[in-house]
Amino acid sequence: MSLGKNQNPCTISFDDLWEIWPTLAEDERLEWFEQLDHNDAEDFFSSIPSEDQAFLLQKMSDRNTRYWVRELAPDDAADVLQLIDDTEQRERVKNHLQERVRKEVDALMAYKEDEAGGLMSPRFARIRPDMSVDEAILYVRRQMRDELETVYYIYVLDKEQHLLGVVSFEDLFKGNGNRLISDIMETDMTTVGEDQDQESVALLFAREDYFALPVVDAHNVMKGIITIDDIVDVVTEEATEDIQKMGGMAALDNDYLQSTFSEMYKKRIGWLSILLCCNLLTTRVMDHYSDAMSSAVILCVFIPLIMASGGNTGSQAATLVTRAMALGEIRLRDVFKVFKRELIVSSSLGATLALIGFVITNICNFAGMFSDVQERFLYFAGTIATSVGVLVIYGSLVGSMLPFLLKFCHIDPASASAPFVTTIVDVSGIIIYFTIARLILGI
Amino acid sequence: MSLGKNQNPCTISFDDLWEIWPTLAEDERLEWFEQLDHNDAEDFFSSIPSEDQAFLLQKMSDRNTRYWVRELAPDDAADVLQLIDDTEQRERVKNHLQERVRKEVDALMAYKEDEAGGLMSPRFARIRPDMSVDEAILYVRRQMRDELETVYYIYVLDKEQHLLGVVSFEDLFKGNGNRLISDIMETDMTTVGEDQDQESVALLFAREDYFALPVVDAHNVMKGIITIDDIVDVVTEEATEDIQKMGGMAALDNDYLQSTFSEMYKKRIGWLSILLCCNLLTTRVMDHYSDAMSSAVILCVFIPLIMASGGNTGSQAATLVTRAMALGEIRLRDVFKVFKRELIVSSSLGATLALIGFVITNICNFAGMFSDVQERFLYFAGTIATSVGVLVIYGSLVGSMLPFLLKFCHIDPASASAPFVTTIVDVSGIIIYFTIARLILGI
Numbered sequence: 001m002s003l004g005k006n007q008n009p010c011t012i013s014f015d016d017l018w019e020i021w022p023t024l025a026e027d028e029r030l031e032w033f034e035q036l037d038h039n040d041a042e043d044f045f046s047s048i049p050s051e052d053q054a055f056l057l058q059k060m061s062d063r064n065t066r067y068w069v070r071e072l073a074p075d076d077a078a079d080v081l082q083l084i085d086d087t088e089q090r091e092r093v094k095n096h097l098q099e100r101v102r103k104e105v106d107a108l109m110a111y112k113e114d115e116a117g118g119l120m121s122p123r124f125a126r127i128r129p130d131m132s133v134d135e136a137i138l139y140v141r142r143q144m145r146d147e148l149e150t151v152y153y154i155y156v157l158d159k160e161q162h163l164l165g166v167v168s169f170e171d172l173f174k175g176n177g178n179r180l181i182s183d184i185m186e187t188d189m190t191t192v193g194e195d196q197d198q199e200s201v202a203l204l205f206a207r208e209d210y211f212a213l214p215v216v217d218a219h220n221v222m223k224g225i226i227t228i229d230d231i232v233d234v235v236t237e238e239a240t241e242d243i244q245k246m247g248g249m250a251a252l253d254n255d256y257l258q259s260t261f262s263e264m265y266k267k268r269i270g271w272l273s274i275l276l277c278c279n280l281l282t283t284r285v286m287d288h289y290s291d292a293m294s295s296a297v298i299l300c301v302f303i304p305l306i307m308a309s310g311g312n313t314g315s316q317a318a319t320l321v322t323r324a325m326a327l328g329e330i331r332l333r334d335v336f337k338v339f340k341r342e343l344i345v346s347s348s349l350g351a352t353l354a355l356i357g358f359v360i361t362n363i364c365n366f367a368g369m370f371s372d373v374q375e376r377f378l379y380f381a382g383t384i385a386t387s388v389g390v391l392v393i394y395g396s397l398v399g400s401m402l403p404f405l406l407k408f409c410h411i412d413p414a415s416a417s418a419p420f421v422t423t424i425v426d427v428s429g430i431i432i433y434f435t436i437a438r439l440i441l442g443i
Numbered sequence: 444m445s446l447g448k449n450q451n452p453c454t455i456s457f458d459d460l461w462e463i464w465p466t467l468a469e470d471e472r473l474e475w476f477e478q479l480d481h482n483d484a485e486d487f488f489s490s491i492p493s494e495d496q497a498f499l500l501q502k503m504s505d506r507n508t509r510y511w512v513r514e515l516a517p518d519d520a521a522d523v524l525q526l527i528d529d530t531e532q533r534e535r536v537k538n539h540l541q542e543r544v545r546k547e548v549d550a551l552m553a554y555k556e557d558e559a560g561g562l563m564s565p566r567f568a569r570i571r572p573d574m575s576v577d578e579a580i581l582y583v584r585r586q587m588r589d590e591l592e593t594v595y596y597i598y599v600l601d602k603e604q605h606l607l608g609v610v611s612f613e614d615l616f617k618g619n620g621n622r623l624i625s626d627i628m629e630t631d632m633t634t635v636g637e638d639q640d641q642e643s644v645a646l647l648f649a650r651e652d653y654f655a656l657p658v659v660d661a662h663n664v665m666k667g668i669i670t671i672d673d674i675v676d677v678v679t680e681e682a683t684e685d686i687q688k689m690g691g692m693a694a695l696d697n698d699y700l701q702s703t704f705s706e707m708y709k710k711r712i713g714w715l716s717i718l719l720c721c722n723l724l725t726t727r728v729m730d731h732y733s734d735a736m737s738s739a740v741i742l743c744v745f746i747p748l749i750m751a752s753g754g755n756t757g758s759q760a761a762t763l764v765t766r767a768m769a770l771g772e773i774r775l776r777d778v779f780k781v782f783k784r785e786l787i788v789s790s791s792l793g794a795t796l797a798l799i800g801f802v803i804t805n806i807c808n809f810a811g812m813f814s815d816v817q818e819r820f821l822y823f824a825g826t827i828a829t830s831v832g833v834l835v836i837y838g839s840l841v842g843s844m845l846p847f848l849l850k851f852c853h854i855d856p857a858s859a860s861a862p863f864v865t866t867i868v869d870v871s872g873i874i875i876y877f878t879i880a881r882l883i884l885g886i
Contacts, residue, residue, distance in 0.1 A: 144617055152595060152654075169612070174587055206675050211595075211654070228671050232649050232678060239682035240766055246686065247762025247861060248755055256767035257780065264788045268759050269795055275755050276796055276831070279748040280803050286744040287812045293740050300736055300743040301729040304750060304869050305722040312691055312718050312862040316711050319690025323683055324699035337700065345707045352712055353719055360723050369730045388719070418690060418861035419755040426747050 014040040021048070022258050030059045045071065049254055054083040057093050066096040074101055075121055078108035107223075116201050117194040119234070120215045120224035125154040129164055129182035133175040140172070152211045155222060156185045163191065163214055163222040191216045194223050198234050203328050205231045242326055245412065246319060248275070248419035275419055281427045289434045292443045298373060299437055302384050303430070305360075309353055310391030310429045311422035317342055317399030318416045325403055325413050335404045339397070346396030354389030361385065376441070383440045387433045394432060395425045457483040464491070465701050473502045488514060492697055497526040500536050509539040517544055518564055521551035550666075559644050560637040562677070563658045563667035568597040572607050572625035576618040583615070595654045598665060599628045606634065606657055606665040634659045637666050641677050646771050648674045685769055688855065689762060691718070691862035718862055724870045732877045735886045741816060742880055745827050746873070748803075752796055753834030753872045754865035760785055760842030761859045768846055768856050778847045782840070789839030797832030804828065819884070826883045830876045837875060838868045 012035045024032060033056060036044055045053065045068060053072070057065050057080065069077060077097065084090040094102060104122045111117030125143050127136045140154055154172060156165040165185030175184050190208065192201055192215045204213065205228055212227045241251035250267040252259050259267075286293075293300050321338060324330040330338060361381040364370065370377045399421045403413035437443060455478045467475060476499060479487055488496065488511060496515070500508050500523065512520060520540065527533040537545060547565045554560030568586050570579045583597055597615060599608040608628030618627050633651065635644055635658045647656065648671055655670045684694035693710040695702050702710075729736075736743050764781060767773040773781060804824040807813065813820045842864045846856035880886060 141616065144613055170587055173584065202675075205672075206679055211672065228675065229648075229654065232645075232671060232674055235675060235678045235682070236649050236770070239678070239686070240770065243682070243686055243689065243762060243766045246689070247758050249759045249762070252763075255770075255772045256763050257772060257777065257784075261784075261787055261791075264784075265791050268756075268788070269792055272752070272755055272759075272792060272796060272835075273799055276748070276752055276799055276803070279751050280806070282747040282751075283744050283803075283807060283812070284810070286747065287741075287807075287810075290740045290744065293743055294737070297733045297736050297740075297743075298730075300740075300746070301726050301733065303743070303746060304725040304729065304873070305719070307747060308722050308725075308862075308866060308869065309715070309719055311865070312715055313711075315860075315862050316690050316692045316715075319686060319692070320695075320699050323686045327679070327683065327698075329698045329700060334700065341700075341704075341707075344704055345711070348704075348708050349712055349715060353715060356716055356719055360719070360726075363723070364726060364730075367727070367730075369726070392715075417758075418865075419751075419758050422754070422861075422865065423751060426751065430747070 011035050011037070014044055017044060018047070021052075022254075022260050026055060027059075030056055042071065049258075050076070050079045051083055051253070054080045058084060058086070058089045062092075062096070065093055069093055069096045070098065070101075073121070074104040074123070075108055075119070077101065078105045078111075079118070081105065082109055111194065114198045115194070116192045116196040116198065116215050116226060117223065119198055119201065119230050120194075120226045122224040124212075124214070124222075124225040126157050126222075127154055127167070127181055129156050129158065129180070129185065131181050132177065133172060133179050133181065133184070134177035136167075136172060136181050137177075140169075153214075153225075155214055155225075156181055157222055161221045163216050163220055165189070166214070189214070191220075192226060193218075199238055199326070200328075201226060202231050202234045202238065206235070238326070242322070242414040245414035246322060246417045248272075248417040271417070271419070275423050278423045278427065282430060285427060285430045289430070292434055292437065295443050296373060296380075296441070298370060298380065299383075299434075301369065302387075303433070305357075306384065306387045306391055306433050307422075307426050307429050309357075309388045310395035310425040311418075312395070313346060313349060313392045314395035314399030314421040314425045315418035317346070317396045318402055318418065318421045319399075321400045321403045322413045322416055325407065332404065332407060335401070338400055338404070342396045342400040343393070346393045349396070350389040350392035353392050354385040357388035358382075358385040379441050383437045386440070387436050390432055390436065391425070391429050394429070395421070398425055398428075454478050454480070457487055460487060461490070464495075465697075465703055469498060470502075473499055477507075485514065492701075493519070493522045494526055494696070497523045501527060501529070501532045505535075505539070508536055512536055512539045513541065513544075516564070517547040517566070518551055518562070520544065521548045521554075522561070524548065525552055554637065557641045558637070559635045559639040559641065559658050559669060560666065562641055562644065562673050563637075563669045565667040567655075567657070567665075567668040569600050569665075570597055570610070570624055572599050572601065572623070572628065574624050575620065576615060576622050576624065576627070577620035579610075579615060579624050580620075583612075596657075596668075598657055598668075599624055600665055604664045606659050606663055608632070609657070632657070634663075635669060636661075642681055642769070643771075644669060645674050645677045645681065649678070649770075681769070685765070685857040688857035689765060689860045691715075691860040714860070714862070718866050721866045721870065725873060728870060728873045732873070735877055735880065738886050739816060739823075739884070741813060741823065742826075742877075744812065745830075746876070748800075749827065749830045749834055749876050750865075750869050750872050752800075752831045753838035753868040754861075755838070756789060756792060756835045757838035757842030757864040757868045758861035760789070760839045761845060761861065761864045762842075764843045764846045765856045765859055768850065775847065775850060778844070781843055781847070785839045785843040786836070789836045792839070793832040793835035796835050797828040800831035801825075801828040822884050826880045829883070830879050833875055833879065834868070834872050837872070838864070841868055841871075 012032060017032055057069055081090055081094055097105060125140050127139055152169055154167050154169060155163060158164055165187045166189050167185050171184060190213060192213050194215050194217050212225045214225055215223045217223055244251045248271050250270060252267055358381055361384050365377055370380060373380060402416040402421060406415055407413045455475060460475055500512055524533055524537055568583050570582055595612055597610050597612060598606060601607055608630040609632050610628050614627060633656060635656050637658050637660050655668045657668055658666045660666055687694045691714050693713060695710055801824055804827050808820055813823060816823060845859040845864060849858055850856045
C-alpha cells in the first residue's frame with residue numbers, strides 16, 4: 001500500500017481502501033469511498049460497520065444516499081438509522097427508502113439492536129388456517145416475489161396476526177392438495193419474545209436445530225422471524241465480547257485491525273488503571289511485612305512463584321465458570337455445586353503443586369539459594385510448599401465464586417477476567433504467604 | 444436430588460439422571476439409563492456426548508442396540524462408531540443399522556470429526572441439468588420421502604456426481620415449468636473441500652449468509668452438504684475451546700458440570716505445572732538481585748505492582764490478537780502491522796500508567812513507606828514509574844507477538860493464555876525492573 005494520506009484520491013481498490021480506512025479522518029472517508037469502482041463500492045459498503053455506513057449516508061448527495069440506503073436490508077437500515085443522532089439527517093436518509101420498506105424500518109426501530117426484535121426480519125411467508133394446501137401453495141408463491149427472508153417455514157396467522165401454527169415448506173409440498181392447513185400445521189412450537197435478549201435466543205438455536213424462529217409480542221401477535229444465519233454472527237460476536245472482557249479490557253466495537261488507536265486506548269486503559277490502583281493494596285500489604293522480608297530476603301524471592309500459582313488456578317476457575325454461565329450450563333443456584341467441585345479439584349491440584357513446589361525448593365537449595373538459612377532449610381521448604389498448596393485452593397475458590405458474585409450484582413460475569421482474579425489473589429495471597437511463614441518460621 | 448448412588452434403581456426422571464450421570468461409574472450407567480421412561484430416554488440419549496452413547500450401545504442387548512443406533516442420524520452414528528475401539532463390538536453395533544444407512548456411515552467414517560467431511564450429511568436433494576423445472580419438482584418431491592437434511596438448495600449433478608450448479612428451492616418453484624435446469628442454475632458457487640478444517644468452514648458461513656454449502660472432493664464430486672445449524676454448534680464449541688485454552692488449561696471435552704473430577708484435574712494440572720516450573724526462573728532471577736533487595740526492601744514491595752502492569756497489558760494484547768486470528772481478521776503476514784499498532788497503543792498506555800505509578804508512589808510516601816530512603820525518594824518514584832511504563836510496552840509486545848510465534852510453529856495461538864504471558868513477562872520483567880533500579884538508584 002503506497003498511498004499517502006494526503007495524496008489526491010484518484011482510484012483505489014477494495015483492499016487498499018480497507019487497509020487505510022481506520023487511519024482516515026472521518027471527513028476524508030466519503031471522498032475515498034467514491035473513488036471505488038461500482039462493484040468494489042457495493043462490497044465495501046456492505047462490509048463496513050453500521051457506524052461508518054451511517055456516517056457516509058449523512059455526508060452523501062441526495063442521489064447517492066437514495067441509492068445506497070436502498071441497498072440495505074430493512075433490519076440493517078434500521079440499525080444504521082438508529083446510529084444517526086441528528087433528527088433532521090435521520091429523516092432525510094429515511095425518506096429515501098421505498099414507502100413500504102420505510103414502514104418496516106419504523107417498526108423495527110422500536111427495538112434495541114441486541115434484542116430479538118432487533119435481529120428479526122418482518123418478511124416471512126404467511127398463510128391462513130382455513131386455506132387448503134393447494135391454495136396455500138399458490139398464496140406463498142405470490143409472496144415469494146417480495147424477497148422473503150426464508151420460505152423454510154410458513155406461518156399460519158389469523159386475521160389479527162396471532163400466530164396459530166407453522167407448516168414447513170416440505171410438509172406443505174408433500175401434503176394432499178385438498179387438506180386444510182389447520183389440519184396439517186404444527187401448533188406446538190417454540191417462539192421468541194420481541195424483547196428477549198439475543199444471547200438467550202442464540203442459546204435456543206444452539207440447543208435445538210431450528211432454521212428460523214417466529215418472534216411474537218406479549219399478545220402472541222407475530223412480528224417477524226429470526227433466521228439462523230443471523231445467529232451465527234450473534235454467537236461469534238458474543239464470544240468475542242466475552243473473550244475480550246475475560247482478557248481484562250472492554251470489548252472492542254470493531255475488528256482488531258479496523259479499530260482506531262484512540263478506541264484501542266480507551267477500551268484498554270480503564271481496566272489497566274483500576275488494576276494498577278488495586279495493586280496499590282499489594283504494596284501496602286507487602287510493606288506491612290517489610291521486617292519479615294528484611295530478616296529473610298529469600299522469602300521475597302519466592303513471592304512471584306507463589307502468587308502466580310494462586311493467580312493461574314484462579315484464572316482457570318474463572319474462565320471455566322464464566323464460559324459455562326454464558327452457555328447456560330451453570331446458573332446462580334448452582335453456586336454450591338460449583339464450590340464443592342472446585343474445592344475437590346483444587347485440593348488435588350494444590351497437593352500436586354505443593355509437591356512440585358517442595359521439589360523446586362530443593363533444586364534451589366542445591367543452587368545455593370538457601371545458604372544463608374541452611375540450618376532451617378526444611379522449614380523454608382515447608383513454608384513455600386504449604387503456601388503454594390493453600391493459594392491454589394484459595395485462587396480456585398476466588399476465581400470460581402467471583403463470576404457468581406458479579407452475576408448476582410447484575411454485572412457481566414465475563415468481567416471476572418484473568419487479570420482481575422490474579423490481582424485479587426495477589427493481594428490476599430501475600431497475607432496468606434506471610435501468615436504461613438510466621439507460623440512455620442516464627443518471623 | 445435424594446437418590447443415593449447405591450440405592451437400587453427403580454425409575455428416575457431425566458433431570459435426576461442428568462444430575463448424577465457424571466458421578467456414576469461406567470458400568471452403572473446402563474442400568475440407570477434403562478430406568479428412564481421411553482420419552483425421557485429418547486431425549487437423554489440424544490443429549491449425552493458421543494462417548495457415552497458409544498459406551499451404552501456396546502453394553503446393551505442386541506434388541507436395544509438395534510433400536511438406539513437407528514435413532515442416530517448418519518453423521519452422528521459415524522461419530523459414535525468411530526469411538527468404539529473394539530473392532531468386534533464396532534461391527535456388531537454397525538450391523539444393526541439399516542443397510543442403506545450403513546453405507547452412508549461407512550463413507551462418513553473416512554473423515555475426521557473436525558473436518559468438513561465429518562460435519563456433512565449425505566442426504567441432499569439432487570437433480571440433473573437436462574431436466575425441466577417441472578420434472579425437477581417431481582423428482583425432488585420423490586426424494587423428500589428420504590428425510591433430506593434440507594431442500595433449501597437443490598444440487599445439480601452430472602451422472603458421475605460432479606457438482607455442476609445449484610438451484611434454490613424458491614427459484615425452482617418460481618420458475619417457468621418448461622425451462623431447463625441448466626438454464627436457471629447458479630454455477631458460480633462456494634464449495635467446501637472434504638478435508639477442510641471445521642473452523643475455516645465456520646468462517647465461510649459467518650462471512651457470507653449461506654444456509655448450506657456443498658462438500659466436494661478434489662475432483663469436484665459432490666459428497667454431501669453442511670447445513671448452518673451444525674455451524675452454530677461448531678462456532679460455540681470452538682469459542683469455548685479457545686476461551687478455556689486462553690484461561691491457561693486444556694479444553695474440556697464436556698460441559699463444566701458434566702466433567703468428571705479426574706478429567707478436570709488432568710486438563711488443568713498440565714499448564715499449572717509447566718507455569719510453576721517456569722516460575723522457577725523468577726526465583727533464580729530474583730535471587731540474583733538479593734543484594735539489591737537487602738539494601739532496599741522497598742524495591743521488593745513494588746515487585747507485584749510492577750509485574751502485574753506488564754502481565755495485564757500482555758494479557759490484553761494476547762487476547763486481542765488470538766481472537767482476531769481465530770476470526771481470520773489477522774494472518775501471519777500482518778505481524779509487522781500488529782507490532783506497530785501495539786507499539787503505538789502501548790506507548791500511550793505505558794505513559795498513562797507510569798503517571799499513575801508516580802502518583803501511587805507519592806501516596807505511598809505520604810503513608811510513610813519511603814521513610815528509610817526519604818532523601819532519595821524522587822529517585823525511587825522515578826524507578827517505579829519508569830519500570831511500569833517500560834513493562835507495559837514490553838508486556839504488550841510479548842503478548843501480541845507470542846500468538847504469531849505459536850502460529851508460525853503450528854501451535855494453536857490460543858495457547859498464548861493470560862497466565863502464560865504473565866509468567867513470561869514476570870521473569871523478564873524482574874530483570875528489567877532491577878536494571879532500571881540499578882541505572883537510576885545505582886544499587
